[in-house]
Amino acid sequence: MYNAKKMNVKSLRSNQDVNAQSAEVRIAKAAITICFLFVAAWTPYAVVAMIGAFGDQSLLTPITSMLPAVFAKTVTCFDPYVYAIIHPKYR
Numbered sequence: 322m323y324n325a326k327k328m329n330v331k332s333l334r335s336n337q338d339v340n341a342q343s344a345e346v347r348i349a350k351a352a353i354t355i356c357f358l359f360v361a362a363w364t365p366y367a368v369v370a371m372i373g374a375f376g377d378q379s380l381l382t383p384i385t386s387m388l389p390a391v392f393a394k395t396v397t398c399f400d401p402y403v404y405a406i407i408h409p410k411y412r
Contacts (some may be wrong), residue, residue, distance in 0.1 A: 344410075351407040355400055362396035365389035 366389040373381055 347407065351404050354403060354407055358396055358400065358403065362393045366393040 369381065369386055369389045372378070373386065
């Protein structure tokens with residue numbers, strides 16, 4: 322600590338704080354991206370479910386009701402890959 326005071330710096334480990342902060346930012350970005358993908362994937366499924374429960378059911382054909390379900394369930398398979406791309410220390 323005495324050497325740090327001589328050099329007019331708060332700590333000799335200043336880059337360690339920067340690395341920790343950048344890791345936190347990367348983790349936050351990964352979490353926000355995963356949450357966004359979850360909402361984007363399941364919103365069409367929720368809309369179709371609400372139409373089926375409370376709306377005009379004649380709008381729903383087998384294809385229009387299955388595509389959002391398949392898309393939502395497929396996106397959950399891609400989440401680990403997205404996390405691996407965003408977070409380089411993920412193994």
